[in-house]
Amino acid sequence: MKQSLTLIPTLREIPADAEVRSHQLLLKAGFIRQNASGIYSFLPLGKRVLQKVESIVREEMDGADAVELLMPALQQAELWQESGRWYSYGPELMRLRDRNDREFALGATHEEVITSLVRDEVKSYKKLPLTLYQIQTKFRDEKRPRFGLLRGREFVMKDAYSFHSSQESLDEVYNKLFVAYSNVFSRCGLNFRAVIADSGAMGGKDTHEFMVLSDVGEDTIAYSDSSNFAANIEMAPVVMDYTRKDVPLYELEKVKTENQKTIEDVASFLNVTPEDCIKTLLFKVDEQYVAVLVRGDHEVNDIKLKNLLEASNVELAGAEETKEVLSCPVGSLGPIGVKEVQIVADRAVKSVVNGVCGANEEHFHFINVNADRDFEVNQYADLRFIKEGDPSPDGQGTIVFAKGIEVGHVFKLGTRYSEAMNASYLDENGKSQPMIMGCYGIGVSRTLAAVAEQFNDENGLVSPANIAPYQLHLIAINMKDEMQSSLANELYKELGQNRFEVLFDDRQERPGVKFADSDLIGLPIRITVGKKATEGIVEVKIRNTGEMVEVHKDELLETVTEMLKNL
Ligand code: ATP
Ligand code: MG
DSSP states (O other), X not given: OBGGGSOOOOOSSOOTTOOSHHHHHHHHTTSEEEEETTEEEEOHHHHHHHHHHHHHHHHHHHHTTOEEOOOOSEEEHHHHHHHTHHHHSGGGSEEEEOTTOOEEEEOSOOHHHHHHHHHHHOOBGGGOSEEEEEEEEEEOOOSSOBTGGGBOSEEEEEEEEEEESSHHHHHHHHHHHHHHHHHHHHHTTOOEEEEEOOOGGGOXXXXXXXXXXXXXXXXXXXXXXXXXXXXXXXXXXXXXXXXXXXOXXXXXXXXXXXXXXXXXXHHHHTTOOGGGBEEEEEEXXXXXXXXXXXXXXXXXXXXXXXXXXXXXXXXXXXXXXXXHHHSSOGGGOOSTTOOSSEEXXXXXXXXXXXXXXXXXXXXXXXXXXXXXXXXXXXXXXXXXXXXXXXXXXXSSSBEEEEEEEEEEEEEEEETHHHHHTTOEEEOTTSOEEEOEEEEEEEEHHHHHHHHHHHSEETTEEOOOGGGOSOSEEEEESOTTSHHHHHHHHHHHHHHHHTTOOEEEEOOOOOHHHHHHHHHHHTOSEEEEEOGGGGGTEEEEEETTTOOEEEEEGGGHHHHHHHHHHTO
């Protein structure tokens, strides 16, 4: 493609509203433009990268025996009402009405549409397993669209759904797609980890997220420093062995702690450590209130709480609510004497000996508090967030944290949708059974941004060869120079005939502008035609390493073929 004929509107300044590197560079290099908050146009270069990522996804999905189809983005409300998600999905689902006042949603995901389709078309166990996928634009009215393509309101997703007559069959396909996903992200050049995840609002269990390691990631990954264990921090189990110190138990005592607000304040005022304190928090769990206890140096993990109580919604109660339910200000909460609500506690609480807790009375705390003696706990469980330095749950090494961008997600859904929507098949005995399902997503446009986040330098993008918009950037320093222009045109033709993807900067621009744009766009190899055109010599430079060689035009094909092989 001749650069004079395409649209690559590069920018020299960093756009003011772009906070992260990938967003800044995709705008600066002219890959994307924002239309409205979280809504983007893919300009020619961005569109080419998107297509390359899509091709890799297609190859790997097809290789795993998944079959492509395309479903509508416009989905009738009735389907979402059947699954129950019309009410539970919340404001993220974009809703609209047609001219006859019928309600619709813009597809945020396609479990409902695919389940209704397969319900109508597949009746027998003989047609199972079946895995279908599509690559399509999704719509989610995100609360905080940000970081460019990383969290958009309109974005490209690959979503796949599998249907089975047995759990073993689901396990098999899940494992196959797990491998396919690993291949996709490896081929995009990404440094990623597959981590154990929470199934969230999707229902079902046994899920993994594919996380690209990056400081701008919104998720925290807890991983072992010496094994393969990696989990979303939401899900990482704590396997500490808490033993209670064998010391005499002292008598419970109420003490004045005027104006000591935080755990740290109270601990230092009473000359103890946060580990000696018991923190009490009131949560609203669906329609009930529950008091949750953790040790002073720990934080409540609301996902673990939600899973433990099999709830669909868990929220920290506000100050007003707390006052109403327990007649006490938030800062003074404690478990002693609480009868109004159920008490659940993290396992570490049991090990606190002669500890400190709030007295349910402003400016007062109890000291010498011992669980089970001074208050009763309805249930002990693993309820806290794992911390760096904790032992890894697989028994090997200790936990460290990293930030990750979720680019893919695989779930075992089970029968959540097939039961709600009546998708069943006849088994070998002619008996009707609900289909067992899996679902699998890749954020295609988010992957593109994740690559930009991981591959750049101070001058611009450094595109991995597999998904660069073009492989070669051919530049003629001075197009007005007859020799240069004719050699560049000759090479452009020859490289094209040999199936290289070439972007040819044939513009009448100053060399400085051409080189700066070229660095910004970051194609893997740059071929510069300059003064030595008279001798038939050009300069070949690798964007990633900066390595540069001069070659004669007759050796160019061989040189770039070799270089691309090694990139
Ligand atoms: P997140 O936790 O980031 O909101 P999610 O759990 O809502 O993601 P899924 O419903 O599993 O995401 O969607 C499948 C994939 O689609 C995700 O793994 C992610 O890569 C991508 N994705 C989700 N939301 C967005 C978005 N707003 N913009 C771009 N990609 C997205
Ligand atoms: Mg989301």
